[in-house]
Amino acid sequence: MDETSTLRERIARLKRERRAVILAHYYTTPDVQAVADFLGDSLALAVQAQSVEAETILFAGVHFMAETAKVLCPDKRVLIPTLEAGCSLAESCDAGEFARFRARYPDHTVVSYVNTSVGVKALTDICCTSSNALRVVESLPADRPVLFAPDRNLGSYIQRLTGRTNMVLWDGACHVHEEFSLEKILDLKREHPGAKVVVHPECKAHVVAAADFVGSTAAILEYCGRSDAAEFIVVTEPGILAEMHRRYPGKRFIPAPPIDSTCGCNDCRYMKMITLENIAECLERMSPEVEIDEEIRRRAERSIRNMIAIR
Ligand code: 13P
Ligand code: SF4
Numbered sequence: 578m579d580e581t582s583t584l585r586e587r588i589a590r591l592k593r594e595r596r597a598v599i600l601a602h603y604y605t606t607p608d609v610q611a612v613a614d615f616l617g618d619s620l621a622l623a624v625q626a627q628s629v630e631a632e633t634i635l636f637a638g639v640h641f642m643a644e645t646a647k648v649l650c651p652d653k654r655v656l657i658p659t660l661e662a663g664c665s666l667a668e669s670c671d672a673g674e675f676a677r678f679r680a681r682y683p684d685h686t687v688v689s690y691v692n693t694s695v696g697v698k699a700l701t702d703i704c705c706t707s708s709n710a711l712r713v714v715e716s717l718p719a720d721r722p723v724l725f726a727p728d729r730n731l732g733s734y735i736q737r738l739t740g741r742t743n744m745v746l747w748d749g750a751c752h753v754h755e756e757f758s759l760e761k762i763l764d765l766k767r768e769h770p771g772a773k774v775v776v777h778p779e780c781k782a783h784v785v786a787a788a789d790f791v792g793s794t795a796a797i798l799e800y801c802g803r804s805d806a807a808e809f810i811v812v813t814e815p816g817i818l819a820e821m822h823r824r825y826p827g828k829r830f831i832p833a834p835p836i837d838s839t840c841g842c843n844d845c846r847y848m849k850m851i852t853l854e855n856i857a858e859c860l861e862r863m864s865p866e867v868e869i870d871e872e873i874r875r876r877a878e879r880s881i882r883n884m885i886a887i888r
Contacts (some may be wrong), residue, residue, distance in 0.1 A: 604814040618707075685724040688705055696873060752814065771806060771822055777814075
């Protein structure tokens with residue numbers, strides 16, 4: 578048996594022994610996706626975490642996603658294979674700095690993207706993901722000022738869609754989505770004139786403007802299924818390609834290159850820290866485990882539940 582098959586068997590045995598389920602994000606590597614019980618975007622994973630019956634959730638994704646599962650399921654043990662799996666966007670918004678920023682806008686409703694630490698969620702009125710950010714902002718009266726954090730690109734995209742002038746944005750960004758090159762996307766479009774350009778809203782505005790479709794990972798997947806096109810230029814983290822090939826084997830998916838084609842910087846280095854080896858080790862040791870202060874958890878739970886109610 579090869580090494581991957583041995584690891585897969587070990588993980589399957591440990592999952593049974595530990596009564597654990599694995600939730601994985603689309604940006605993890607294909608071999609990690611293959612051992613998941615549930616694969617999804619960040620909204621679907623948060624919703625799924627609530628209906629898990631197993632005692633233990635192993636989160637194959639980044640830390641803020643595992644934290645969200647723990648906030649929603651405080652009685653479950655939530656494991657993450659490495660605590661190093663952070664997120665450049667979540668890290669661009671420190672909870673202490675955010676508290677000072679928020680204090681300058683006392684009459685604003687705080688909407689935060691789930692790509693934040695639990696400390697920022699505790700300072701938030703309502704969370705959102707890229708799947709439901711528009712619905713969340715539109716659920717608020719048009720004259721209610723909004724403080725949107727932490728992604729400036731998603732925030733300005735929502736501003737453009739809603740025409741709201743009363744939105745203040747935190748100046749954060751994701752290092753992966755900001756690296757796409759418009760010139761290279763347009764070159765690809767010239768080579769593949771029938772291809773549709775699908776873009777995640779964390780990309781910069783000039784890249785979003787070149788899109789045929791803008792949406793979260795789940796929304797992009799659905800669009801590729803319902804579109805008549807046979808080819809797609811995919812402007813988000815390339816981990817999503819595995820699910821695209823599984824769902825639509827007859828279609829062609831072309832990953833958009835970064836500005837510097839040699840850097841591999843459109844791979845989310847944090848998602849790629851999750852491996853079959855560290856999943857097996859984590860289940861073996863039942864560690865590292867996500868722990869959250871109960872007072873902060875309760876405050877964060879309110880903002881996440883407000884989000885799920887709007888789904
Ligand atoms: P989704 O909300 O589309 O899952 O995206 C999460 C993310 O981290 C994007 O960079
Ligand atoms: Fe965070 Fe960007 Fe990675 Fe998404 S792709 S988890 S926003 S660093």
